[in-house]
Amino acid sequence: MSSNSTHTVSGTVWNQTGNAIKKVWICHFPGKGAAPQYFETQNSLNNNQGESFSYDGIQLPSGGNDQWMVYYQDAFNNLIGTDGLFNAEINHNNGGVTITLDGTSVDVGQKSSIGVEDTTTYTAMQVPMVAGYLSQGGISVSDMYIAAGLTAPTKSGIGIALSGGGSRAMSAGIGQLQALVSMGWTKDVLAMSTVSGGGWVGIPYMFLPKEFSDDDFLGSYLPPEQLTNSNINTMGPSQIGGKTNKMSALTLFISMLHMSHAVSDDDRLYSNGTMIWQMLMARYFLHPYGLVTIGHDFNPSDTFAYSDAVIKNNALVNQPVIRSDPFQQADMADPYKIARPMMISNMMLEVQNQSATTFGAPVVSTPFFTGCLGAPDATTTRGIKSSVGGAAVASQGFNSMYWYLNGNQPQDQANLVISQRRNWALADCLGTSSSAIAAGVLQFMSRLSLNEIADGVMENGPDVLEADREMLPEDVYLELKNMYDAGDRESLLAQLSAQDIPSFLKTPSYMYWSPAHVESSGTSKNPMDYEANFVDGGLMENTGVANLLAFTDINVVFAFINTATAMTKTGGAGIPGQNGTDIQVTEDIAALFGYRPYSKSKGWERYSSTDLTKGSIQSRCLARAQIFPDGKFAEFLKGLWQATLDENNNPGVYPAVLSQLLELRANPLFGIFKSRLVTISWHYLTPASSWNAALTPSVSSTLSGISDFPNYPTIRTGLDYSEVNFLSSFAGFCALPSNRKPGTSSLMEEVFMSTPDMPDLED
Template identity: 25%
Template structure:
């Protein structure tokens, strides 16, 4: 008999239901999002709130931060990794902003210079003979994960360790080791300290044609498409219907092994932390693929079989896409788990402003689709999605994202503008009714969810307190675009750019500033109140 595995499938007790808890969303946005996330995690930890978060749902650059934070080796301290809390911007001298400790998360953007990335792609191709669809995985391993002991390439260029949860889960009576005695703990990457449950979001194309849709693909202990999709136009076959333990990703289904478990073939290779991190941030692979023909096919592909139709649907290989190509905030993965209080970090490069021609408030394109609206278009405004107008280009892929009432969007955008004009942090709290969304497997919740929107934008009250030399150098290095670094043109960031953005993000979370906040509540108080 050929070697096989016994893997869990959803439902798995304690993994999916987070009803009544607080979850955090770390949006996509490349090196900008990573730098923001470093400061945001730092601020929540400073307030003693991070240990009270049930889950961190992330996309793309937010996943770079979430993956490293979640799986950080035990011998690297959180202080070293997240950096110091400095809530007085007047003390942020240029020499202070230039410093990163040895194991600081902020080193990652300093390694992502596009010319160096191209050289690294060629170097890895020559060294390991990767297929192009596996190159981005190697780059992420080498430049994002390796320095944190989370990428150990073998002679073929792959980490052979399966992605899993905690050591306690691994060794539990019905855990992966008990079900698969031929494996040992050395075969897994595990979470080494108490952490919120990580949820890494990517997306999967239904086919390779121009009519393809994107389906939400999530990963932590389990991976896959939560909702069930029958075969139909634009799909290769049946998709989804549940989640498979990451241990068995890249496998083929053999048989049911018992309640909540299946027998599978051995995977073609282990599905590693680098695989999900590279898939979640595949927009950058897409960018390089479009610019450099020799790297055609750089966007990752993975074999996948559906839980619901596992006995009838064979494994198929699908092209994956950046999580932000579908839903860039990670909100819907938390709503699918029943999370009732969400802190949503919108780490965007789109500042809040008014269109001078129409006086309409323009906000990040990530927000309107959650309310059933297309991103803003000059001369048209925010157009509702409909069967007659599903959007065009990338906008079309967002048409399944609505989870909140359209009427609530106006209050959000007006409140963000008011906060921006006040010169303080852009913090807006809303009570929002959750709508059913079959695309993401979301059921209506009996009570409105509590959402704290935290929007990355220029904060004049913080900026004006910086020493003049820090402001001048930061203006030059950021191309006069602090803190809205462009995702693609500024994938590489200097330590000064990383630190400044992280310190601002931390200040937004943990400072005693009340400027622009409702009721004179401090920034820190806005976050503390989410846990009361």
């Protein structure tokens, strides 16, 4: 066909799905080096029973490996795509279409060559990728801005890490952000890395719409002397801290039951419970702020990007009609709110090496790209077992199948044509990063008898259902309401009996491939071949520090370690040859220095090569997490302990805060390819009696009734207002430089006043 010839495409649609088709789009892929073309049929569709459509005057370029696709725009503004030369069907459900090209019939099969026999549908899009930076020694935050056509930020190289730890980490993170906001310092932070519960506050904060102020969302910092028995039990309607008030293990489980009803039988082949936890976390932490849009298949139907400019310049420039999903935007130039750090959300991809040892590869998600930046010698554990790491794609294009590379530009500037069921969303980041908590909740519930669970569900279910209502399809809500209204305990028991509660939720599962390995990744067009398991990022690196330092322009990190492990001096063994190191801290920090979890009898022992293959997947991951010299761990332990001592050497008086200048060691698993010097300001969650001493007697008496303060167990997800407010006040107090041990320097003030550039170390 010559480039100046015109053609007519026409056809008839037969749709029996009940999901009205509004438009038909014809998509022509001319092959490598040419942009796709999209043609909208000239008439709208209504009843879809034998309706005709047409498009006249299509101009087709000649040559190349031409490929065609047909898209149907449905009532939800989703585009349902098909594979091949008009090899089309509607929603894989007894629908059909007859296509003619210039009056000549084109054979149309009733089964798409995509190879999934359910309602799963896919839409092609073109996305930029990040790949070749590996040979340059890493990527910076500024690189992403420049690649997106934006001005690089002028901020100093400061990063914040909010650790994982469920509702405890979220509550402490609130106080730490309150403290930074009160000093006006968040605008100086280049990026914020979050894991698990740290993401529950960090992710919505970084994308907070302009109609919510920081005070609306976080609340204001309250120093201990201003706490009263009234204000500790008060929470504003938009405050994120109030969202855990009714988030106990039981109520979370009840919501899981409710949401499992919203997953259709047809959809289970694809999702099969893998999205329930993500959507439940979205219910609590995204939905109140308009940061999730629910699709008709009970998956998120939105996506996210840094700004409107990024969306237009990089992702959808060649096909503005193909993705109509809403974008959540984190444009830090928004004049209506304080500038936000760039989001780095941390997850982990399950991989295995040539010896079939399973471990994890870190995955980071930002407003610019999502992917595995590291370079492990490993493959995914499912599907086609594709090679892992070394690149990323624009975030909206993650969770996709690879089709082909479009263009002959250098790899970092080239675009990929992908096929995708739906976009990657904030709900995916939030829920996948905290998925270990879901497993903990189910393990807790499995200790109860079915009768005990049924009693709890029938008693609390109606209230939970009303809270879930906005997230549920109306027919599902009415079905569940009828069950509760009828007191149908037997039906509930039958449902519970059919479930293996510990495995009620499936491991988060997404399509994965690496743009650094496009040849091996492009061998299949069957989406099930791309399935990969994703898990909580905290299983490997719960501090968020390592993935933050993968960005080469981050030189100073304020690491908020909101752990359940209070710092204690044990009187047992320590580091061999290092007196005064019999100090227990969380294994998450120890692993960064190459040490195993603490043992009172054995002290601190270093990981060895045998640890890479034995034990649980978490231990095999921690054994791979070292990024700092092991010789600096003793300095960390002693310095952090000393920071808490008063003039009489009484421990636990002042906040546990320590600054260290450390050599960042290369660790290709995290995408850290070159050593450099970095400054880490450790903020460790552990009791500090100087805060308690400032409480009024009546408030102090109230606090005494709360167990495990401030190191609440992670499984205690349902924190009430007082538990959240106490912990937020405490964590904010510990973050403020004025509350440090007298006579100690405040790195925080020094850094935010003037941040020196850290030199690279010689190779």
